[in-house]
Every structure is written in structure tokens, then in C-alpha cells.
Amino acid sequence: MAHQTVRHAPGLPDDSRAAVAEPTPSCPVEITLAALRGRWTTLVVRELLKGEHTFTQLAQALPALSDKVLTDRLAQLADSGVLVRDRRPGWPPRTSYRLTPRGRRLGPVLQALWDWGAAEGDTDWGAAKDDSGRGAAEGDSG
Amino acid sequence: MAHQTVRHAPGLPDDSRAAVAEPTPSCPVEITLAALRGRWTTLVVRELLKGEHTFTQLAQALPALSDKVLTDRLAQLADSGVLVRDRRPGWPPRTSYRLTPRGRRLGPVLQALWDWGAAEGDTDWGAAKDDSGRGAAEGDSG
DNA sequence: CAGCATCCATTCAGATACTG
DNA sequence: CAGTATCTGAATGGATGCTG
Numbered sequence: 344m345a346h347q348t349v350r351h352a353p354g355l356p357d358d359s360r361a362a363v364a365e366p367t368p369s370c371p372v373e374i375t376l377a378a379l380r381g382r383w384t385t386l387v388v389r390e391l392l393k394g395e396h397t398f399t400q401l402a403q404a405l406p407a408l409s410d411k412v413l414t415d416r417l418a419q420l421a422d423s424g425v426l427v428r429d430r431r432p433g434w435p436p437r438t439s440y441r442l443t444p445r446g447r448r449l450g451p452v453l454q455a456l457w458d459w460g461a462a463e464g465d466t467d468w469g470a471a472k473d474d475s476g477r478g479a480a481e482g483d484s485g
Numbered sequence: 486m487a488h489q490t491v492r493h494a495p496g497l498p499d500d501s502r503a504a505v506a507e508p509t510p511s512c513p514v515e516i517t518l519a520a521l522r523g524r525w526t527t528l529v530v531r532e533l534l535k536g537e538h539t540f541t542q543l544a545q546a547l548p549a550l551s552d553k554v555l556t557d558r559l560a561q562l563a564d565s566g567v568l569v570r571d572r573r574p575g576w577p578p579r580t581s582y583r584l585t586p587r588g589r590r591l592g593p594v595l596q597a598l599w600d601w602g603a604a605e606g607d608t609d610w611g612a613a614k615d616d617s618g619r620g621a622a623e624g625d626s627g
Numbered sequence: 628c629a630g631c632a633t634c635c636a637t638t639c640a641g642a643t644a645c646t647g
Numbered sequence: 648c649a650g651t652a653t654c655t656g657a658a659t660g661g662a663t664g665c666t667g
Contacts, residue, residue, distance in 0.1 A: 355531065355534055355592075356596075361599075363528070364528075364548060364549065365525075365528070365547065365548075365549040365550070366524050366525060366528065370602070371599045371600070371603035372527050372595060372598045372602055373527075373602070374602030374603075375598040375601045375602040376521070376527070376598065378601075378602075379518070382659085383507075383508060385515075386505070386507070386508065389497065389503070392497055393497070398628070398629050398630080399629080402629095404506070405507065406506060407507040408507070409660080409661055409662070410629080410630070411630090411632095411660085411661070411662080411663095412659095412660060413630095414629085414630060415659095415660090430629090434628085435628045435629085436629055436630085436667080437628070438629060438630090445604070449601065450497075451597060452598060452600075452601050455593060455594045455597035455598075456513070456517040457498055457513045457514050458513070458594075459513070459517045459590060459591065459593075459594050460512070460513030460516030460517040460520075461500075461513035461516075462587070465566065465585075465586065465590070523640085524639085524640070525640095539648085539649090540648070540650075541648065541649080551640080551641055551642070552650070552651095553641070553642080553643095553650095553651085553652095554639095554641070555650095556650060557639090557640090577648045577649085578648050578649055578650085579649085580648080580649060
């Protein structure tokens with residue numbers, strides 16, 4: 344009864360959630376993509392990575408972002424545990440938003456996204472039908 | 486201070502594209518998110534990280550994925566330089582899909598997404614604040 | 628100031644039918 | 648087998664107006 348580890352490709356997690364046959368909210372990748380989903384979301388996170396912001400400060404940093412969508416994004420990010428609202432009593436109302444520890448850990452995630460998108464040595468794919476001479480599944484250290 | 490660089494938060498890239506005020510396709514983060522956008526996309530990439538697949542093999546690995554959406558995703562990923570089609574002459578037609586080197590580099594990106602979504606020590610946000618009411622469990626909605 | 632409610636245009640996913 | 652074409656419903660983004 345060798346409950347031997349399932350053989351999986353290098354770089355793929357050895358976790359049952361890595362074997363899902365359809366998109367499911369419990370998959371960690373889906374969780375992260377759900378947190379970052381939608382237009383403007385990463386830009387809002389970027390602003391908050393710089394520090395605490397009020398609603399108005401965010402709106403000013405992203406002038407083309409409508410109130411409604413900003414509200415949506417802040418609610419979504421709060422639900423995802425990325426940021427917390429800090430509402431102050433008095434008038435005029437002031438609400439500050441800042442990242443949670445979990446939210447700050449999006450830094451490396453955004454960095455990974457940035458790095459892949461910024462890799463230009465890769466953009467030869469249009470002419471690079473040949474460069475993939477080796478199989479995709481080979482013991483290639485990716 | 487002759488040519489002081491713009492002050493930016495730690496972990497934020499020192500690149501003009503990091504300062505965009507609205508979502509733009511030239512932003513590296515947007516490029517990556519565009520490649521991964523849409524339902525099923527990451528699962529298709531995951532399958533291909535295991536090795537070359539035909540259209541049918543992909544369809545079998547992801548039974549709930551319709552032909553049309555699979556076609557869409559494959560075209561999208563090909564446009565993004567993530568995979569290449571290898572069409573063989575003869576009958577019946579056989580088309581293989583495999584990742585490009587660029588596509589294989591999505592491995593670390595997916596890993597970063599996985600890691601963030603899988604981090605459970607982070608779930609202190611529910612108790613972090615008088616956040617009132619919303620004790621969002623991980624990814625139950627979405 | 629910081630939002631919520633409502634409406635509308637666009638995009639997207641999925642189903643179905645057809646083709647080289 | 649491996650797609651393409653077309654259609655519908657759902658989700659999304661954005662504009663506008665109102666409120667505590």
C-alpha cells in the first residue's frame with residue numbers, strides 16, 4: 344500500500360487543490376485571482392503599497408476611476424483581506440484605507456506578474472517556432 | 486540632489502510604467518493579467534505545464550470546459566506567446582499544444598499566485614478590526 | 628467626504644449547430 | 648479531430664443622481 348506521492352510535473356504543487364478539473368473558489372490560484380480581479384484593482388493595490396490613503400486620495404491618484412468602481416474595488420479588496428477601512432468619526436467624514444499584512448504580501452505577487460510581463464527577451468515568440476525544440480515536460484528547470 | 490530618483494515604496498518597480506494612472510496594455514502587470522485573464526485559463530496552462538497535449542486531451546482533462554471556450558483560451562494564450570500550436574497533416578487531424586519557454590516561465594507566476602492564496606496564517610483580517618460583520622472566509626464567494 | 632442606488636453599454640461564458 | 652459561427656444570459660464597467 345504505497346500511498347506513494349502522485350507524480351507531478353516539476354513546479355506544480357503537490358496538493359489536491361492543484362488537480363481540480365474546473366475553476367473552483369477553493370483553489371489558491373483562484374483565490375488570488377479573485378482578489379485581483381477586475382479593472383483598476385492592481386492599481387489600487389499599488390497606491391496602497393505606497394501607504395495609507397483616503398478615498399479622495401485614491402480618487403485623485405487614479406482620476407479616471409469612477410467613484411462606483413473605486414467603491415467596488417475597495418469592498419472587494421476588503422473582503423479578500425487585502426485592506427482595512429479606518430473610518431473616523433466627525434465631520435467631514437474621513438476614511439483611510441491601508442493594507443493588511445496579507446495585503447502587503449501582494450507585493451511579491453505583483454512583482455512576479457510584472458517580471459513576466461516585462462520580460463522582453465521572450466518576445467521572439469513570433470519568430471521562434473524553433474526555439475521550443477525540447478519538450479515542454481522535460482526536466483527543464485524552469 | 487542633482488538627479489534624485491523618484492521616491493517610491495520598497496518593492497515597487499522604479500519604472501515609468503509603474504506610475505500609470507489608469508490601466509494600460511503596456512503595463513507589464515496588465516500584460517500578464519491579460520494573458521491569464523478569463524475562466525479556465527490557468528487550468529489550461531497547468532495542463533500544459535505537465536507536457537504537450539492535443540485538443541482532445543485538454544478537453545478530457547477539463548471535461549466541463551466547452552470547445553468554444555477552449556478554442557478561445559488557446560488562441561488567447563497563443564497570442565500571448567504562452568503556447569504554440571503544432572498542427573499535423575493527415576487524417577484525422579491532430580494538433581498538439583505545448584508551452585513556449587515564455588509559457589514555461591508562467592510556472593513561477595502561478596506559484597506566486599498559489600502561495601498567496603494558500604497562505605492561511607494571514608487570515609487574521611477577520612479579527613483585525615471592528616470590520617463589523619464581514620468575516621470573509623477564504624474564497625467562499627466568487 | 629465617502630459612499631450607495633439605478634440604469635445602460637460592453638464583454639464574457641456557455642450552448643448549439645456546422646465544417647475542413 | 649479540431650475547430651468556426653451564431654446566439655443568449657450573466658457579469659462587468661462606467662455615468663449619473665442621491666444621502667448620511
